[in-house]
Amino acid sequence: MSMKFFEKPGPELADRVPPGQHLAKGFPVLTYGSTPAIATTDWQLTVSGLTTAKTFTWDDLMAMPQSKFTADFHCVTTWSKLDVQWRGVRVTDFLDQIEIEPQAAHVLLQCYGDYTTNLALSDFARPENFFAHTLFGEPLPPEHGGPLRLVVPHLYAWKSAKWISGLEFLAEMELGFWERNGYHQRGEPWAEERYSMG
Numbered sequence: 001m002s003m004k005f006f007e008k009p010g011p012e013l014a015d016r017v018p019p020g021q022h023l024a025k026g027f028p029v030l031t032y033g034s035t036p037a038i039a040t041t042d043w044q045l046t047v048s049g050l051t052t053a054k055t056f057t058w059d060d061l062m063a064m065p066q067s068k069f070t071a072d073f074h075c076v077t078t079w080s081k082l083d084v085q086w087r088g089v090r091v092t093d094f095l096d097q098i099e100i101e102p103q104a105a106h107v108l109l110q111c112y113g114d115y116t117t118n119l120a121l122s123d124f125a126r127p128e129n130f131f132a133h134t135l136f137g138e139p140l141p142p143e144h145g146g147p148l149r150l151v152v153p154h155l156y157a158w159k160s161a162k163w164i165s166g167l168e169f170l171a172e173m174e175l176g177f178w179e180r181n182g183y184h185q186r187g188e189p190w191a192e193e194r195y196s197m198g
């Protein structure tokens with residue numbers, strides 16, 4: 001039996017698929033290292049840096065406004081998945097719960113399992129970004145970042161931190177794991193910001 005994992009997008013989808021990307025079959029898992037196991041009863045999200053330090057529990061998160069999202073997902077290794085359906089908490093609704101100091105211009109995202117990735121605050125604090133706990137109507141599976149991951153649809157998916165555990169607000173940019181290892185600081189797929197030129 002022949003297996004075909006990637007498809008060239010047809011003309012009707014060409015404007016949805018950034019240059020150099022192919023449509024994935026299914027939803028691949030891409031993790032550096034092992035998959036952490038976190039029960040929602042143990043789960044916490046801490047905000048630190050240029051904000052009042054605060055820790056949120058799962059119940060705190062569930063008490064925030066819940067929204068549905070449909071978003072395209074672009075991994076820098078060249079696969080894309082269109083119309084992924086999620087539910088969770090809009091980043092801007094989450095940010096309504098905290099006070100960020102005016103000098104904050106960047107955020108370093110921290111994860112269970114030690115992965116990090118960085119975003120400009122202007123790329124993070126957008127209404128189309130969200131913390132997801134549900135994928136296609138099911139609790140977000142651990143391998144896709146459950147119980148909670150960030151999704152940042154307008155940037156390559158390495159910015160969509162799985163098993164998110166912390167947000168550190170910073171005045172200056174601090175590079176995350178892949179950004180320190182040669183990936184682009186921003187990662188905009190339509191501009192093919194894959195690797196850093198530095």
Ligand SMILES: Nc1nc2c(c(=O)[nH]1)N[C@H]1C(S)=C(S)[C@@H](COP(=O)(O)O)O[C@H]1N2
Pocket residue numbers: 027028029030031032033074075076111112113115143144145157158159160161162163
């Ligand atoms: N904590 C953590 N988040 C992560 C990663 C990771 O290795 N660890 N991989 C990133 C990369 S490179 C991609 S493409 C997406 C993959 O998400 P998926 O496994 O749900 O497809 O998660 C991103 N978030």
Ligand SMILES: [Mo]
Pocket residue numbers: 030075076077157158
């Ligand atoms: Mo990726």
